[in-house]
Amino acid sequence: MSQALYVIKIGGNVIDNLEACTRFLNDFAKLDAPKILVHGGGKVATQIAAKLQIETQMVEGRRITDKAMLDVVTMVYGGLVNKNLVAQLQSFNCNAIGLTGADGGIIRSVKRPVKTVDYGFVGDIEAVNAKQINALLSSDLIPVIAPLTYSSEGLLLNTNADTMASATAVAMAELYEVNLIYCFEKKGVLSDPDDDNAVISSLDPVSYAEYKSSGVINKGMIPKLDSAFEALNDGVLQVTICHADDLLEAAKSAAGTVIALNTTY
Ligand SMILES: Nc1ncnc2c1ncn2[C@@H]1O[C@H](COP(=O)(O)OP(=O)(O)O)[C@@H](O)[C@H]1O
Ligand SMILES: CC(=O)N[C@@H](CCC(=O)OP(=O)(O)O)C(=O)O
Known part of the structure; x- marks a missing residue:
């Protein structure tokens, strides 16, 4: 059996607090195991863009990224957010x-x-270099990955952080037993958006479709869950969505919403 690896994603509302x-x-x-952190920062990018009088436009959870916005997200994700996270982790x-x-x-x-x-x-991911990421892990370095990618033409592209986390988890699943954990500001996927304690403990494709069509699951949660199911289909062992304060519990499968493929489509 191969070794466990945690791929953990932290969302923009937590980064902003x-x-x-x-x-x-x-x-x-x-967390005492090999691990990778993938971060967002959408909320900070929107705030800094507003200060620069650059308007934010989102379509289906993705940011419309013209050249001015690309400059903002490059500075915010690749600089401000990424380097502050790294400095705090060093401490x-x-x-x-x-x-x-x-x-x-x-x-x-x-x-x-x-x-x-x-x-x-905006970039759609084509390839994740698991060998290169593993070389960092083998040197006892903990990768902290910002939501920016590159194209073979040399462009830097803004890329959704949930998708970055799921693609990284899938690529690393060739080498490890990967546990993917999405951390955000709620206790999990909720069955009642007005009740922060109404956590769905396990979500499968059938119940996901039902909650989605009734509107209980909406907005940013839809791309997050789509990428969660994709990761499970592509070899990731476990996917959990939980509160950022519950990471260590979720790593022991004791908090949040566990995403499962255990019913028929
Ligand atoms: N059923 C639900 N349970 C929990 N959150 C939900 C639900 N439906 C929609 N959401 C929304 O999804 C958001 C999480 O998606 P997103 O904003 O993309 O998070 P992040 O920036 O952490 O990736 C939550 O802040 C919440 O407003
Ligand atoms: C293309 C695209 O939409 N990219 C995202 C990347 C940041 C992100 O995903 O941040 P959160 O996890 O905090 O939402 C954006 O610019 O908002």
Whole structure:
């Protein structure tokens, strides 16, 4: 049996809250296993763009990224957010190394083709270099990956962080038994959006379809769950969605919503 690896994604609402983010990073540092952190930061990018009088436009959970917005997300994800996370992890004795998908050629993408919507400089992932990421892990470095990728033409492209996490988890599943954990500001996927304690303990494709059609699951949760099911279909052992404060519990399967393929489609 191969070794366990945790691929953990932290979302933008937690990153935007200094205290919550520090608590999360402290727990992440304590997790005693090979691990990778993939971060978002959409909320910070929107705030900085507004300060620069650049308007944010989202379509189906994806940011329309023109050249001005690409400059903002490059500075925010690749610089401000990534480097602050790395610095805090260092203070918790976790030897983190911050990377975009371009660094070490770890995540290559293709600029999303224009169909009904022109997303601009947004990348759809083509390849994750698991060997290169594993070389970092083998040197006792903890990769902290920002949601930016590169194309073979040399473009830097904005890429959804949930998709980055799931593609990384799938690629690493060739080498490890991967446990993918999405951490955000709620206790899991909720069966009642107004009740923060109404956590669905296990979600399969049938119940997902029902909750989606009744509108209980909506907005940013849809791309997150789509990428969660994709990861399970492509070899990831376990996927959990949980509160950032519950990371260590979720790593023991004791918190959040466990995503399962255990019913027929
Ligand atoms: N049923 C649900 N349970 C929990 N959150 C939900 C649900 N339906 C929609 N959401 C929304 O999904 C959001 C999470 O998606 P997103 O904003 O993309 O998170 P992140 O930035 O952490 O990746 C939550 O903040 C919540 O508003
Ligand atoms: C193409 C695209 O939409 N990219 C995302 C990347 C950041 C992200 O996914 O951040 P959260 O996890 O905090 O939402 C964006 O710019 O919002």
